[in-house]
Amino acid sequence: MQDFRGLDLGAGSGGSPGGGGNRWRMRELAQNEHFxxxxxxxxxxxxxxxxxxxxxxxxxxxxxxxxxxxxxxxxxxxxxxxxxxxxxxxxxxxxxxxxxxxxxxxxxxxxxxxxxxxxxxxxxxxxxxxxxxxxxxxxxxxxxxxxxxxxxxxxxxxxxxxxxxxxxxxxxxxxxxxxxxxxxxxxxxxxxxxxxxxxxxxxxxxxxxxxxxxxxxxxxxxxxxxxxxxxxxxxxxxxxxxxxxxxxxxxxxxxxxxxxxxxxxxxxxxxxxxxxxxxxxxxxxxxxxxxxxxxxxxxxxxxxxxxxxxxxxxxxxxxxxxxxxxxxxxxxxxxxxxxxxxxxxxxxxxxDVEPEVKDGTRTIADNSVQGRIRLSKVSFSYHPAAQDAEPDAGRGRPEGGDAAEPPVARWALRNIDLAIEPGETVALVGPSGAGKTTLLNLIPRFSDPAEGALEVDGMDTRTLTLHALRAQMGLVPQDPFFFHDTVANNLQLAKETATRAEMEAACRAAQIHDTIAALPEGYDTVVGERGYRLSGGERQRLAIARVLLQGPKIVLLDEATSALDTVIERKIQDALAVLLEGRTALVIAHRLSTILKADKIVVMEKGRIAAIGTHAELVESDPLYKQLYETQFHIEDGLRQQG
Structure with a gap:
């Protein structure tokens, strides 16, 4: 078997597809010389x-x-x-x-x-x-x-x-x-x-x-x-x-x-x-x-x-x-x-690439859980992605030599123990890279922990079908995604049978109905690729409306920071208040107001839980939280003064 590394095909600069920039390197799949x-x-x-x-x-x-x-x-x-x-x-x-x-x-x-x-x-x-x-x-x-x-x-x-x-x-x-x-x-x-x-x-x-x-x-x-x-x-x-x-x-x-x-x-x-x-x-x-x-x-x-x-x-x-x-x-x-x-x-x-997350066999009705979440000794590692036999054609990748060291697995989470009761709002705070998003992604099984167990209402999430598990929860990401389609069709991703009245009710609760009604074709307006025709705050409120339309018992929220205008921020906060009411919520908190309203705050550092408590308890007992709180307080205070 031969290994064809670095083709010189006689085009561009030195045969490299990216020319002088060397932005991309073609490597040919090693092929047998026989059939x-x-x-x-x-x-x-x-x-x-x-x-x-x-x-x-x-x-x-x-x-x-x-x-x-x-x-x-x-x-x-x-x-x-x-x-x-x-x-x-x-x-x-x-x-x-x-x-x-x-x-x-x-x-x-x-x-x-x-x-x-x-x-x-x-x-x-x-x-x-x-x-x-x-x-x-x-x-x-x-x-x-x-x-x-x-x-x-x-x-x-x-x-x-x-x-x-x-x-x-x-x-x-x-x-x-x-x-x-x-x-x-x-x-x-x-x-x-x-x-x-x-x-x-x-x-x-x-x-x-x-x-x-x-x-x-x-x-x-x-x-x-x-x-x-x-x-x-x-x-x-x-x-x-x-x-x-x-x-x-x-x-x-x-x-x-x-x-x-x-x-x-x-x-x-x-x-x-x-x-x-x-x-x-x-x-x-x-x-x-x-x-x-x-x-x-x-x-x-x-x-x-x-x-x-x-x-x-x-x-x-x-x-x-x-x-x-x-x-x-x-x-x-x-x-x-x-x-x-x-x-x-x-x-x-x-x-031939096997999915890392295997589907379970147990099924339950949509929105039938109470919302109790428990993580027991959960650890997660990012390991080198299992690539298929052929190297990916990438853009902007460095030319790695044959002697390059293979990527080493690293722990993103270690020994996480966390219990969330039905109806609780739990805020995750910590510096960048602390493991907040990784923890959030484990709940709907976007990934599985390397060690430990994750339960919803006492059921190991790995025993549930992925459809049954994810039907219990809604996600509002930091950068919401929308298809190049109408507002109505993007909303119906959450509930295919939703009526126009149900969509309007959800959008009113999310403080976005008036904005949609003012669009050229209302709910039939095409939002553009990734919702580009909407502002950052409008996309976030529309994402909240979509989850409200779904009506899950568990809400996962990576709270966005893009909408810093005071009026827009207030609308988003009002929409979040409706969304979180009566639901179990796990929130990656960026805003001071969300931190203060949380029933429980989890401080994360280097993939571990550094402290758990209320805002008042943590300000007194945890130096890291106090530093994060004071930094956030000064940032938001400055933004309000600018507003």
């Missing part, structure tokens, strides 16, 4: 559900193969039996048969094309949904360690490329094999000596193909990786956030150069792939001309000796094209099959 039967057998299993179509296609191909050789036999009959004997009736009879067989063969070809494409589209659809379903089962950490553009490329570009594997490679293999078998059968039944002469040159079609197949396999893998890299850049630079970042730092020129370098490299690779094997195919064409020449020389001598008729040699000449043509295509199909392995390797590379 990978394990991957190919696994790929073929996708055709099992469509075996009836496969049988029908095979029968159609078999019929078309025999239909394809019959015109040569009929031609021989027209010459030797009809013309030589001056029998017009035989000529008409064989000619009509020739026409009918040609029509039937053409119709069979249409049927074969329809069936093979039907199989291909079904297999592609199965792979797409399997990949998408598998990605939906992954944890948030999985997506944090990969780029969305690369995953999109695998679901779209790689799966789409499978169509040629089905319609051209597999069907072509069966078709050419049966064509060769039918042609050889007819040749040997007509004249075994001429048949042997025709197949003498066959080794010349087969021997040179292996080297070409390996080259095309490597190039196919590189092309798919560069397509993935370009998809990553497009998804990042054409999104609202990326476009804003590029413009604020005047990076349009650099982005254009990087895309141009990648585009040129991809162009060069595809040209190289098209040219690989051209010498081979010239060799094949040469041998396809030598065969007929030998046939006419030896066959002409047999005709002069009176051993065969002229129609036989004419028929053999016609059959040679049906022998050498499929042989030539089989040689190319061998190359295509090798190239297809790279596609399946990329697809299986994602499908």
């Amino acid at each position: 990978d039967w394990a991957i190919f057998r696994r790929a073929l299993r996708a055709f099992i559900p469509y075996w009836p179509y496969t049988i029908i296609v095979t029968i159609v191909i078999l019929a078309a193969s025999f239909g394809g050789v019959l015109p040569a036999w009929l031609t021989q009959k027209i010459i030797d039996d009809g013309i030589a004997r001056r029998s017009m009736s035989l000529i008409v009879e064989y000619t009509l048969a020739l026409i009918l067989i040609s029509i039937a063969t053409g119709l069979l070809g249409v049927l074969q094309t329809w069936l093979s494409n039907l199989i291909a589209q079904n297999v592609m659809a199965d792979y797409r949904i399997s990949l998408f379903r598998h990605l939906q089962r992954q944890t948030v950490g999985f997506f944090a360690s990969r780029q969305a553009g690369d995953l999109v490329s695998r679901v779209t570009n790689d799966v789409t490329a499978i169509q040629s594997v089905v319609t051209t490679t597999l069907v072509g293999f069966v078709s050419n094999l049966l064509n060769i078998a039918a042609t050889l059968f007819l040749m040997f039944s007509m004249n075994w000596r001429l048949a042997i002469l025709a197949v003498i040159v066959v080794p010349g079609f087969v021997i040179p193909t292996q080297r070409v197949g390996k080259s095309r396999q490597k190039l196919q893998g590189q092309i798919q990786q560069w397509l993935s890299k370009m998809t990553v850049q497009l998804s990042e630079s054409l999104g609202v956030s990326g476009a804003l970042l590029i413009r604020i730092f005047n990076r349009q020129g650099a982005e254009e150069k990087e895309f141009d370098d990648s585009n040129r490299t991809l162009r060069d690779l595809q040209v190289r792939q098209a040219l690989v094997g051209r010498w081979l195919f010239m060799w094949l064409n040469m041998f396809s001309s030598i065969g007929p020449a030998l046939l006419w020389m030896y066959g002409g001598w047999l005709v002069l000796q009176g051993e065969i008729g002229l129609g036989t040699i004419v028929a053999f000449t016609a059959l040679l094209s049906r022998l050498y043509g499929p042989l030539s295509q089989l040689a190319q199909l061998h190359v295509s099959i090798l190239s297809s392995v790279a596609l399946f390797r990329r697809i299986f590379g994602i499908m």
Whole structure:
């Protein structure tokens, strides 16, 4: 096995896709120099559900193969039996048969094309949904360690490329094999000596193909990786956030150069792939001309000796094209099959990544818990992400050498013991990196603890189905996400059956209804990518309304700090008061008012709980909390004075 590290593809600066900036480094997946039967057998299993179509296609191909050789036999009959004997009736009879067989063969070809494409589209659809379903089962950490553009490329570009594997490679293999078998059968039944002469040159079609197949396999893998890299850049630079970042730092020129370098490299690779094997195919064409020449020389001598008729040699000449043509295509199909392995390797590379969080089996009704949460000796570590076999195509990553140290696992939480009673509001405070967000993410099982247990109403969360667990709680993140859709549809993510009246009630409680009503189309207004048409405070209140519409017993809140305007802050606080009332709440607190209203405050430091108590207790007993409180007090006091 070879390891291809750092490709020099002759584009950009020194062949690197990022040019002089070296923003991105392509590393090729190490590929076996031999055909990978394990991957190919696994790929073929996708055709099992469509075996009836496969049988029908095979029968159609078999019929078309025999239909394809019959015109040569009929031609021989027209010459030797009809013309030589001056029998017009035989000529008409064989000619009509020739026409009918040609029509039937053409119709069979249409049927074969329809069936093979039907199989291909079904297999592609199965792979797409399997990949998408598998990605939906992954944890948030999985997506944090990969780029969305690369995953999109695998679901779209790689799966789409499978169509040629089905319609051209597999069907072509069966078709050419049966064509060769039918042609050889007819040749040997007509004249075994001429048949042997025709197949003498066959080794010349087969021997040179292996080297070409390996080259095309490597190039196919590189092309798919560069397509993935370009998809990553497009998804990042054409999104609202990326476009804003590029413009604020005047990076349009650099982005254009990087895309141009990648585009040129991809162009060069595809040209190289098209040219690989051209010498081979010239060799094949040469041998396809030598065969007929030998046939006419030896066959002409047999005709002069009176051993065969002229129609036989004419028929053999016609059959040679049906022998050498499929042989030539089989040689190319061998190359295509090798190239297809790279596609399946990329697809299986994602499908083989096991989800870190396993679904439980126990189910409970939505919003049926009281809201009691208990963490017992919980520890969590961030470990190196389990990558698939192929390195991700990244942007802006440093060029790591071969001797680089592997990432070392680190503890984000250690021995957390925490009990939250139904209806309590518990605030998490602490310096950046203390583990607050990590702890919050464990509650809905975005990740699982490495040690210890987490219970909701006495039930171990790992025993519950993920749907049942997450239906009990609502999350308001610090930077709420909204799809490029209407306000109403974004709200209905929380409750699909919500009526317009229910949505309006939730938005009134969240202090956002008047803002939505003033939009051009009200609740039918499209909010833009990530809700970009709304301000930070409006997005946060809309996220609160969405959770209110859901009506969970447990609320997880990463309280945002983006809305610092006094009026907006008051609206957010009023909305939060409605949201938290009567619910169990775990809040990463940034605002002083939230800290003061909490039933219990948990002070975190370096992944551990440093102290637990009320505000009054902690100000007196915990130096870290006192420092955090005084710092926050001075910040908010200054902001109020500015307001």
